[in-house]
Amino acid sequence: VxxxxxxxxxxxxxxxxxxxxTASGLTFxxxxxxxxRQAPGKEREGVSFxxxxxxxxxxxxxxxxxxxxxxxxxKNTLYLQMNSLRPEDTAMYYCAARRWGSKxxxxxxxxxxxxxxxxxVTVSS
Numbered sequence: 001v002x003x004x005x006x007x008x009x010x011x012x013x014x015x016x017x018x019x020x021x022t023a024s025g026l027t028f029x030x031x032x033x034x035x036x037r038q039a040p041g042k043e044r045e046g047v048s049f050x051x052x053x054x055x056x057x058x059x060x061x062x063x064x065x066x067x068x069x070x071x072x073x074x075k076n077t078l079y080l081q082m083n084s085l086r087p088e089d090t091a092m093y094y095c096a097a098r099r100w101g102s103k104x105x106x107x108x109x110x111x112x113x114x115x116x117x118x119x120x121v122t123v124s125s
Contacts, residue, residue, distance in 0.1 A: 009120075017085065021033070033078045034047070037094070082121070
């Protein structure tokens with residue numbers, strides 16, 4: 001199984017980025033997905049979740065109204081559209097996958113089986 005993130009970079013405050021996560025080696029629509037992020041010196045936090053069919057989504061309060069998660073199961077790809085970026089969004093962003101049907105919180109990192117290597121997002125003021 002491989003998850004590969006892309007789309008990170010450096011932007012100014014107020015800018016936008018679109019992250020992608022392409023999956024291989026698994027049946028993508030058997031898995032629900034979460035984007036996590038981790039800033040230096042901080043704990044990893046869940047950013048956004050999407051169910052296997054894309055009909056249930058959740059967001060951390062800090063990104064609601066600014067970030068949009070989506071997926072294209074035909075392309076085995078997960079997306080995170082990030083608008084109105086702020087310096088506090090600076091972090092390494094990871095996608096993670098777990099089989100659908102988990103009863104655990106969407107941001108419980110321990111329940112995710114597969115992780116990407118991360119893509120860096122840096123927002124300057």
